[in-house]
Amino acid sequence: MAAGFEGKTVSGFFLNNVKISFLVNNPKDVIQWCHYHGGFYEQDELKDISLVIPTRANILDIGSNVGNHLVYFIKFCRNVQVTPFEVNPSALEMLKSNIALNAVGNQVNDKYLGIALGQFEGHVELINGDKIANNLGAASFSVSNDPQGLVMRPLDSLNLEFKPDFMKIDVEGMEIAVLLGAEKTILDARPPLYVEVAPQNRAEFKKVLKEWGYTIERTHQRHKGVVNYLCVPW
Template sequence: MSTSHIDGSIVFTNISGRDVRFFIKNPYDVIQSHHSRGEFYEPEELGIIKDFFPRGGVFVDIGTNVGNHTLYVCKFLNPRQVITFEPNPDAISLLRTNISLNDLTHLVDLSCLGVGLSDAQGKAFPSIPQNNLGATRMIDSDDVSALPLVRGDDMLQHRRIDFIKMDVEGMEVRALHGLEETIARWRPAMFIEVDERNAGDFDSWVQRNGYISAQRFRRYTENENHMIVPIERAV
């Protein structure tokens, strides 16, 4: 039997009446620095998700990182299930710890970890900026030791989904192309971070697939968050 050990600390906090535990490995990391203060990262974005997520639905967290959004959804939005996608091994170890610390293994499906989503099978290495696991970008590579890239349709295989959150640092349009069968079948609402360089391609994808922008929020100059919904369900 193999065991693993991660050096770090645990922050115990109560947020809006709910007990939350955050595991901190690097207190200087952008997301973990918020957790070390006993708070969620990106509260405005989480608030938008709260307004559009159907309670009791299945939430797909693409680019889960250490679990900030997954923990929030599990604690506050009453999901039936959360399905996590995260390729970066450094983030996965912290994500698993956060899920275990918060007794959420019954709600969170971790079977899709270790792969990145794209429009075709391939390989890529994670490029991780200092003190910012959440800004990890996947760089295409032919190296056999690189991490696998897969189509989301192949991973989900007709599983019901109700909401997609996607934060994949520039891979969003490619990931959307690889999810078109799933999106066409279930027509989920989606909250997606879009790089400025991909804005035109993203807008074209939205129009072509029958979605409209319901809300936008910009935290950083280089990208913008889009809350999109199927046009047939738009108010």
């Protein structure tokens, strides 16, 4: 069911008798298509990984996009708190709307929205804005020398007020940089990791896992060339 929301379209549906709402400004978008037609993107995968998320978990949602995973975690995991990271201005606007539409703001720590995570402090810029008309989640960024660019910081530099109990990372090819910038946090907290890994990064990703004492519990692959790894500490 779709309805108007400040001149835009809101898709509402029920899952397990729970009302879910998402703002949709492009029904052809890969993720928004699922919302428009009454479901979550990667719904089966979300159900699977939710089984390893403990009660009252602090979740880091790195690469939140429009909030697909964030809303699922809050609605269908047990009393969790989610800290999202999203730097793409177009996605960020929709993410904030979806947090409001689902009335989950009291379980969202929005302190770091607008900050890109990486291995070092610096700046990033959008590099493929003209190629993502129907896949907002495919927006990718590169390190920039422009001091006016979007701010990038390593997770370890943020001095989080909590230890994460679960980390989801979907950053379109920057996953190694994000992981290396979060090494201290990860080794201290030892949370399960759910990471989308680009083909060119898989060897390095597995090397890092081995060095950190993590093993791959299982994988999910919905699209060619895109593999999500659920990883747990030994």
